[in-house]
Amino acid sequence: MNPSVDALRATFGDAIGRAADVCGDTIVSVRRERLYEIMKWLRATPGQRYDYLVDVTAVEYRDRERPLEVVYFLRSLERRADLRVKVELDPTGDLTVDSVTPVWAGGNWLEREVYDMFGITFRGHPDLRRILMWETYAEGYPLRKDFPLRGRFSRAEQVRQALNANPEAHYSMEELSIAEAYTELPADMRERLRKGERGKIPHSE
Template identity: 40%
Template sequence: MSAAVEKVQAQFPDEIVEIYEFRGDTTIIIKPEKIVEICTLLRDDRETSFRYLSSVAAVDYLPASPRFAVVYHLYSHRYKNRVALKAFLEDDAYPSIHSVVPVWSAANWHERECYDLMGIQFRGHPDLRRILTPAECEAYFPLRKEIPVRGL
């Protein structure tokens, strides 16, 4: 078991939904409410040292419910390992989660992209606005699965 899994299990046992490994990579599925606290733990703990946020991605699991998830890919240069945190968002109509920009400033544009293309609201984000599509594309999130692939 990795140090990341052990730390999250020890300090946030009620926040873990599932832990699995695929091709050597560990994913911890967590409840979204404590995302900032869990990310801070994994960044600051000397035994984990996940100082690098590789990416933040939003996933649309339509027709499943909960429909949306946000995935955080973390890397530790010190220990040369990685872990993914995945949080399923409760509200399918208005999915939201706390911003991790206070933990990793690199999350800023990643979260803006997730908002722009999937409509995920990042509560507490310092500048949550569109980054790729025109500002006038209100209520249009092109990577959501209800958007037709061929023509509009």
């Protein structure tokens, strides 16, 4: 077993849950309240130095009784050691964990993807938006087990929405504000953007 587990237990006590070796990797569960603190400690402490975030993902089991897990794959490049950290969430409860993007910049898109696919909110993430699905996607979170393989909407409804989508909506308000482009849009386009749920429009009347 990875010696980091003992070091974690010595430092954080009962915030560290089960630990096990599965298929050659050490997996350790931590309490979600102290995740950020633990991650910062794992990154910065000499002797740990997990400086490389390999991946962030989430797992929902078919068994509804089991909690939803957010999985972090950490690696120390200098020690060539891997550690997998898990946080368990109640799928019916509050799906919020602290973002690790301030610790590893690589977490940015990975957490956005988990948010997009599982609906888990990362507190403190600088730019938590959908990434693979479009911003106005309304069918839910595709990788959740209650999400049907073919999507929630009927094919007819999906086609209807695709045909009715306005192309300008593919710019976020933030992007349109770059060049103050909003004021230069034709009136009907502005009207459609105003009607869409696209957040607050800058420089609008």
